Amino acid sequence: MAVTFAxxxxxxxxxxxxxxxxxxxxxxxxxxxxxVSRAFTAPDQVQPQTLQRILxxxxxxxxxxxxxxRSLRGGRTGSLxxxxxDINNPFFPPIFKAMQARxxxxxxxxxxxxxxxxxxxxxxxxxxxxxxxDGLVLWASMLGEDRLRELAAEIPLVLVNRHVEGIPELRIxxxxxxxxxxxxxxxxxxxxxxxxxxxxxxxxxxxxIRESFExxxxxxxxxxxxxxxxxxxxxxxxxVASGDATAVIAHNDLVALGVLHQLAKLDVKVPxxxxxxxxxDTLLAATSxxxxxxxxxxxxxVATQAxxxxxxxxxxxxxxxxxxxxxxxxxxxSTGPAPR
Amino acid sequence: MAVTFAxxxxxxxxxxxxxxxxxxxxxxxxxxxxxVSRAFTAPDQVQPQTLQRILxxxxxxxxxxxxxxRSLRGGRTGSLxxxxxDINNPFFPPIFKAMQARxxxxxxxxxxxxxxxxxxxxxxxxxxxxxxxDGLVLWASMLGEDRLRELAAEIPLVLVNRHVEGIPELRIxxxxxxxxxxxxxxxxxxxxxxxxxxxxxxxxxxxxIRESFExxxxxxxxxxxxxxxxxxxxxxxxxVASGDATAVIAHNDLVALGVLHQLAKLDVKVPxxxxxxxxxDTLLAATSxxxxxxxxxxxxxVATQAxxxxxxxxxxxxxxxxxxxxxxxxxxxSTGPAPR
DNA sequence: TGCTCCTATGAAAACGTTCCCGAGAATCTC
DNA sequence: GAGATTCTCGGGAACGTTTTCATAGGAGCA
Numbered sequence: 216m217a218v219t220f221a222x223x224x225x226x227x228x229x230x231x232x233x234x235x236x237x238x239x240x241x242x243x244x245x246x247x248x249x250x251v252s253r254a255f256t257a258p259d260q261v262q263p264q265t266l267q268r269i270l271x272x273x274x275x276x277x278x279x280x281x282x283x284x285r286s287l288r289g290g291r292t293g294s295l296x297x298x299x300x301d302i303n304n305p306f307f308p309p310i311f312k313a314m315q316a317r318x319x320x321x322x323x324x325x326x327x328x329x330x331x332x333x334x335x336x337x338x339x340x341x342x343x344x345x346x347x348x349d350g351l352v353l354w355a356s357m358l359g360e361d362r363l364r365e366l367a368a369e370i371p372l373v374l375v376n377r378h379v380e381g382i383p384e385l386r387i388x389x390x391x392x393x394x395x396x397x398x399x400x401x402x403x404x405x406x407x408x409x410x411x412x413x414x415x416x417x418x419x420x421x422x423x424i425r426e427s428f429e430x431x432x433x434x435x436x437x438x439x440x441x442x443x444x445x446x447x448x449x450x451x452x453x454x455v456a457s458g459d460a461t462a463v464i465a466h467n468d469l470v471a472l473g474v475l476h477q478l479a480k481l482d483v484k485v486p487x488x489x490x491x492x493x494x495x496d497t498l499l500a501a502t503s504x505x506x507x508x509x510x511x512x513x514x515x516x517v518a519t520q521a522x523x524x525x526x527x528x529x530x531x532x533x534x535x536x537x538x539x540x541x542x543x544x545x546x547x548x549s550t551g552p553a554p555r
Numbered sequence: 556m557a558v559t560f561a562x563x564x565x566x567x568x569x570x571x572x573x574x575x576x577x578x579x580x581x582x583x584x585x586x587x588x589x590x591v592s593r594a595f596t597a598p599d600q601v602q603p604q605t606l607q608r609i610l611x612x613x614x615x616x617x618x619x620x621x622x623x624x625r626s627l628r629g630g631r632t633g634s635l636x637x638x639x640x641d642i643n644n645p646f647f648p649p650i651f652k653a654m655q656a657r658x659x660x661x662x663x664x665x666x667x668x669x670x671x672x673x674x675x676x677x678x679x680x681x682x683x684x685x686x687x688x689d690g691l692v693l694w695a696s697m698l699g700e701d702r703l704r705e706l707a708a709e710i711p712l713v714l715v716n717r718h719v720e721g722i723p724e725l726r727i728x729x730x731x732x733x734x735x736x737x738x739x740x741x742x743x744x745x746x747x748x749x750x751x752x753x754x755x756x757x758x759x760x761x762x763x764i765r766e767s768f769e770x771x772x773x774x775x776x777x778x779x780x781x782x783x784x785x786x787x788x789x790x791x792x793x794x795v796a797s798g799d800a801t802a803v804i805a806h807n808d809l810v811a812l813g814v815l816h817q818l819a820k821l822d823v824k825v826p827x828x829x830x831x832x833x834x835x836d837t838l839l840a841a842t843s844x845x846x847x848x849x850x851x852x853x854x855x856x857v858a859t860q861a862x863x864x865x866x867x868x869x870x871x872x873x874x875x876x877x878x879x880x881x882x883x884x885x886x887x888x889s890t891g892p893a894p895r
Numbered sequence: 896t897g898c899t900c901c902t903a904t905g906a907a908a909a910c911g912t913t914c915c916c917g918a919g920a921a922t923c924t925c
Numbered sequence: 926g927a928g929a930t931t932c933t934c935g936g937g938a939a940c941g942t943t944t945t946c947a948t949a950g951g952a953g954c955a
């Protein structure tokens with residue numbers, strides 16, 4: 216894992232641009248190519264002093280294994296695929312980043328692509344990416360169960376927010392966070408709430424909210440389903456302002472931000488007149504005015520678990536495992552006491 | 556480019572998971588492997604009817620070339636590397652996305668990674684990525700000139716916001732946008748402005764602003780340099796509120812958002828008492844309250860040019876070319892008439 | 896008609912690894 | 926101390942392509 220400068224900047228190379236191969240290292244160290252190969256893939260199978268000689272020679276020449284040759288012969292690419300709906304959704308960059316960090320520690324590179332939530336693009340992307348990686352994390356896939364099952368037979372797969380029997384799965388549970396949100400609103404004396412539904416495959420979000428608010432004896436009107444966009448929030452806010460609800464919970468932070476924006480424009484005080492809650496705890500939530508109370512899903516945890524689950528699956532461990540990730544409320548300035 | 560379902564879901568394959576090779580296609584079509592290879596890489600060199608037979612056979616078997624073998628033999632990987640400072644900066648996701656779209660049309664995949672603006676991480680990342688791609692886009696690289704030059708000798712390189720003689724470069728020019736911003740403020744009657752400097756390698760941003768504001772006879776106080784973060788804006792806003800400036804231009808949208816946030820908290824009206832301008836036109840700018848006047852750099856244009864320039868460089872065209880990208884002001888609700 | 900020159904195809908080498916197999920040396924076992 | 930086992934290493938096949946080279950026809954030209 217140690218990366219020397221030499222690996223990108225050969226020192227003793229007469230001509231730059233000419234990659235140094237295992238063969239040259241072998242002759243420099245006075246051993247066979249097999250032994251050099253072993254020195255990198257199974258160092259404990261080669262005698263310490265031989266190993267050292269090889270490593271020295273490799274460092275001196277600036278040798279780094281050719282990934283193409285390695286994966287051609289070994290079948291392993293050293294990459295993990297991450298297929299997400301939309302990298303522009305601020306929820307995903309931290310996940311990409313955290314997964315990249317996690318994967319790197321295990322010697323993997325991340326190959327990311329997004330699908331714009333179009334099934335055809337997802338198929339095309341999977342076709343391209345799956346040839347170049349050892350396994351795939353599919354986020355909120357649009358594909359049918361059968362297709363996912365067939366894909367899982369071809370390549371190690373981890374599904375996020377999607378359930379198919381027998382395929383390893385990462386489930387993001389909002390129940391804890393939503394329950395805390397309901398308690399939070401209840402404690403502030405709210406009774407009439409609105410849910411701005413963002414649709415998407417993940418209907419679960421809505422279901423969870425309905426159940427939890429009912430359990431806390433909060434009345435819940437529902438708007439939508441709409442696209443989960445800023446403009447959706449703008450539109451919904453207008454409706455909210457003309458109604459009698461005192462609290463809004465939105466499908467995600469972006470929608471909540473639209474609500475905030477429009478309420479400000481309509482001169483409806485937040486949280487004086489209406490309290491607003493988002494979901495995801497993206498950058499947007501912390502930086503809005505007022506800052507947004509939201510439900511946090513830990514990107515680090517999600518990404519780490521997804522990476523680990525996939526790596527386990529690749530290694531043949533953890534077949535069909537389901538890992539659940541929790542959530543919690545992050546109270547900020549967009550929620551407060553209900554007006555009397 | 557056409558992607559059949561078969562390419563990810565073999566129809567006639569007796570056992571899933573077993574990749575179909577060129578050899579099987581060859582025998583199915585009754586030709587040699589050479590001809591099959593040609594059918595995919597140089598279709599015009601094979602007789603139409605033979606071509607059709609091969610394509611049919613390939614489609615039927617669900618054949619797709621093995622990228623590892625292809626790049627081992629041919630030296631081409633079919634991937635482009637994109638190395639950026641921080642994917643969490645909302646400026647970058649649209650660029651990643653647009654570049655991905657552009658690259659895909661030319662048969663390339665994007666391999667992205669970020670460096671957290673640490674030179675060591677950048678080196679490590681480059682070492683890993685450069686072996687897997689045909690060329691590299693380096694965004695605001697931290698590396699020294701010599702190192703970049705040596706790297707450019709090894710692999711096709713495109714630099715963004717960084718100049719090294721002889722290396723193809725994409726230069727994002729803010730002069731147009733900044734000049735428009737100065738005009739805009741001038742027209743609103745502002746005279747005393749503050750620049751919140753975000754430092755970074757890109758000192759040019761500050762220089763450009765100083766020159767332009769001076770040319771428009773706007774006095775410009777400078778705060779910082781700080782880290783380009785939300786909290787920086789918060790801090791700066793406090794200073795601004797206690798001074799006599801009526802307009803703020805921030806290093807980027809995130810910093811501007813911090814300014815907006817803190818001014819609201821201090822009950823300083825925006826744009827009533829102070830006008831605020833950001834840079835980058837990220838998602839943040841359009842969705843803030845009030846929406847943020849900012850300087851737009853077209854992600855589409857940047858990404859497209861970067862991809863094209865790199866692809867040209869890989870093909871041996873366009874050595875040392877410098878492409879310049881413009882910018883322009885997007886007036887929104889955070890700027891208005893100066894208070895009297 | 897005989898020659899040259901394309902055009903379409905096949906055979907085979909090469910790309911840089913990994914990994915199986917076997918050989919020899921060293922260590923162990925009784 | 927002899928056979929068995931382990932350890933260390935080298936030889937060479939294999940991974941799936943691309944690409945060079947050779948070859949056989951067929952077209953073009955005189």
